[in-house]
Amino acid sequence: MRGRSRSPRSGRSGLWILGILLGAGALFYYIGSRDLAPDAQPPQAESPPPAREEKAPSKPRKISEPEAPEEEPRSSEVATVSAPVPAEGGRVALVIDDLGHSLDDLHAIEALNVPLSYAVLPFEEQTPEVVAELRQRGAEILLHLPMEPAGANDPGPGALRLGMTPEQLRQSTLAALQAVPGATGVNNHMGSGLSADEASMTTILGVLSSRGLFFLDSRTSAQSVAYRVATRLGLPAAERQVFLDPDPSPEAIRAQFHRLLGLARTRGAAVAIGHPHPETLSILEEEIPKARELGYEFVPVSYLLDRPDAPEEPDE
DSSP, rough: OOHHHHHHHHHHHHHHHHHHHHHHHHHHHHHHHHHHHHHHSSHHSHHHHHHHHHHHHHHHHHHHHHHHHHHHHHHHHHHHHOOOOOGGGGGGEEEEEEEEEEEEHHHHHHHHHHHOEEEETTSSTHHHHHHHHHHHTOHHHEEEEEOOOOOOOOOTTTTTTTTTHHHHHHHHHHHHHHHHHTTEEEEEEEEEGGOHHHHHHHHHHHHHHHHTEEEEESSSSTOOOOHHHHHHHHHOOEEEEEOOOOOOSSHHHHHHHHHHHHHHHSSSSEEEEEEEEEHHHHHHHHHHHHHHTOOEEEGGGGGBBBBBOOOOOOOO
16 A cells, blocks of 8 residues: 555656756756857847948949049139149239220229239220220220121221221221230230131231230130231230129129139130129239139239230241
């Protein structure tokens, strides 16, 4: 009887102990799995970023390298130059055209406080007074010589025209020079028609050459031959690169001035022509000091002339 009674109790005790051991094992497994989970996850979360960091920089380099030389020099070099530009690498000549109508124009221009070239029309109401004032200042004076345009615009009194004989062209050029005494150079007023005629320009520029004057081609036409003829004759000459105010809005004038600075920096020098309009002079008054701080040098146009060798005299 005693032997049989001990057997069920011992079996139940064994099962109880086994249950405790299995429960403890399950508990340890659960705790261990929770402790291991954070360590297993970080490598998966950290591995993607390095792959993204290696790929991202390559795209901007491929896009910016071909675009920068084509698009940035005109916009960013003009408007956001951070380092001073050496004077010899950024010379600017400003020529103010169409003077002779009023002395008041000179007073407004004088406020710009930089060397300029003044182009005076020969036969306007106050041409003598304007010339006298400029000579008293010691300013650089150009005869703004009226020439026939290709269109219907009126170039004004004393204009040189297609169809004139060589003698008429010579006499008209001399008369205009006499009306602007002290002029050291000449540029054309209008003239998109006449400046494309090589024979006429040879006659006119021959007069200037004989008097030791220089010529600035205003480039009112892409067909102008004036600069080419001038250099062939051995005449000191230059060409206009920028018109400041064909569009008289302040925004357009400012953009043209910035374009001028960009050309001066990349080429070393540039020539612009403007007019004594209030909008033009106002923008110049704002922008010139900024340009000077960046290292641009403003000079009379005579500083930027090409000076070809004089043609050889033919053997007799």
